[in-house]
Amino acid sequence: MTKLAFLILAVFVSLSYTTSIKAIHAHETSSYSHPICIYSVVICLSDQLQRKEAEGLDNEKLIYSALNQVNSTKLKNWIDDLSSFYTRHTKSEYIESVAYWLKNGLQSVCNGKTYFHNFTQIDQRIRYNLKNIICYQEGSTEYDNNHLILISAHYDSRMQDINQSDARAPGADDNASGVAAVLELARILSKVDLRNNIQYVLFSGEEQGQWGSTAYVKNLQPNNTKVDLVMNLDMIGYPALGLDNVSIEYDLGNKFTTNDIYSKKVGQFIEQIALDYANLETSLRPLGMTDLIPFEATGKIVIGIHDGGSELNPNYHNTSDTLDTLDIEYLTSVTKLVLAAILNIDELSLY
Numbered sequence: 001m002t003k004l005a006f007l008i009l010a011v012f013v014s015l016s017y018t019t020s021i022k023a024i025h026a027h028e029t030s031s032y033s034h035p036i037c038i039y040s041v042v043i044c045l046s047d048q049l050q051r052k053e054a055e056g057l058d059n060e061k062l063i064y065s066a067l068n069q070v071n072s073t074k075l076k077n078w079i080d081d082l083s084s085f086y087t088r089h090t091k092s093e094y095i096e097s098v099a100y101w102l103k104n105g106l107q108s109v110c111n112g113k114t115y116f117h118n119f120t121q122i123d124q125r126i127r128y129n130l131k132n133i134i135c136y137q138e139g140s141t142e143y144d145n146n147h148l149i150l151i152s153a154h155y156d157s158r159m160q161d162i163n164q165s166d167a168r169a170p171g172a173d174d175n176a177s178g179v180a181a182v183l184e185l186a187r188i189l190s191k192v193d194l195r196n197n198i199q200y201v202l203f204s205g206e207e208q209g210q211w212g213s214t215a216y217v218k219n220l221q222p223n224n225t226k227v228d229l230v231m232n233l234d235m236i237g238y239p240a241l242g243l244d245n246v247s248i249e250y251d252l253g254n255k256f257t258t259n260d261i262y263s264k265k266v267g268q269f270i271e272q273i274a275l276d277y278a279n280l281e282t283s284l285r286p287l288g289m290t291d292l293i294p295f296e297a298t299g300k301i302v303i304g305i306h307d308g309g310s311e312l313n314p315n316y317h318n319t320s321d322t323l324d325t326l327d328i329e330y331l332t333s334v335t336k337l338v339l340a341a342i343l344n345i346d347e348l349s350l351y
C-alpha cells in the first residue's frame with residue numbers, strides 16, 4: 001500500500017536538458033487522469049499502477065527470488081581477495097594486476113561483453129596508463145534498446161597520505177565493498193531479462209580526484225551514449241550509521257540544477273525500496289565528492305549509496321580498513337537494496 005502510494009510520487013529520469021524541461025512542464029500541466037510520462041527510464045504512472053496490480057504478484061516473486069540469490073560468502077570472498085592486494089593505490093605497481101584480476105572476475109560473473117576502458121592521466125608530469133573495467137549487459141530485444149543504467153564502484157584504495165603509493169592499503173570498506181556488490185549484482189542480474197541495458201563499471205583513480213570516472217564520461221560523450229541513471233556504490237560494508245541504516249545521496253545543485261528533481265525523486269523511491277525489501281532505514285543527503293560528480297556535470301541523473309564511513313569509520317584511508325572490521329550481513333542487505341531498486345526501476349520502465 002505504501003509502495004503504491006509512493007509510486008504516485010515517483011517521477012523519473014530524463015537525460016537531456018530539453019526533455020527535462022518538457023517533462024517538468026508536462027508534470028505541471030497534466031492531471032492525474034492522464035498518464036504522467038516523465039522522461040527516459042520512462043514511467044507513465046497511471047498505466048503503471050494498473051500494470052503493477054495486474055502483474056504484481058509475478059514480479060514480486062521474481063524480485064524476491066533474485067534477492068534470495070545475494071550470497072554473503074561470495075561478497076566476503078571478493079573483499080578478501082581484493083584487500084589481499086598489498087595496495088590498490090592508482091600510482092602503485094599493483095594497479096595493473098588488480099585491473100586484470102578484476103576484468104577476469106567481472107567476466108566470470110557477467111553475461112555480457114567485458115572490456116577495459118584504457119585512459120592516460122598525467123599527474124605531476126608523470127604519465128599513468130590506467131584502466132576502468134566494464135561489462136555491458138544488453139537489455140531485452142523486445143524493448144527499445146536505447147536506455148542505459150550504469151552501476152559503478154571505484155576499485156582503487158589509498159592511505160591517509162595520498163602520495164604514499166607504496167604503503168599497505170587494504171581498502172576493504174573503501175571500496176572493495178562496493179566492488180564486491182557490483183560483481184554480485186552482475187552475477188544475479190545477468191540471469192534476468194531486463195528492459196534496460198546495464199553497464200557495470202569499476203573505476204580507477206577515484207581517490208586522486210575521480211580520474212577514472214572523469215575519463216569515462218569524456219569517452220561516453222562523443223558516442224552520444226544515453227545514460228538514464230547512474231548508481232554509484234562507495235563504501236557499503238561498515239555500518240557506521242547503524243546496522244539498519246544506509247545513506248542515499250542525491251544531487252542537489254552541483255553543475256546542473258535541472259536534473260536535481262529527478263535525482264531526489266529516485267532517491268525517495270529508493271528509500272521506500274530499502275524499507276520494503278531490505279529492512280533498511282535511510283538517510284537522504286546531498287552528494288559528496290564521488291565518481292558521480294563527473295556524470296552530474298554532464299546533466300546525468302545520479303544516486304549514491306554509502307554507509308556513512310567516510311565520516312564515521314575510524315579505519316577510513318588506513319591500514320586497518322580490513323575485512324574483519326566489516327559487517328557482511330549489512331553489506332548483503334545493502335546489496336539487496338540496490339538489486340531491488342534496479343529491478344523495480346526496470347519493471348517501471350515502459351518502452
Ligand SMILES: [Zn+2]
Pocket residue numbers: 154174175206234235
Ligand atoms: Zn571511496
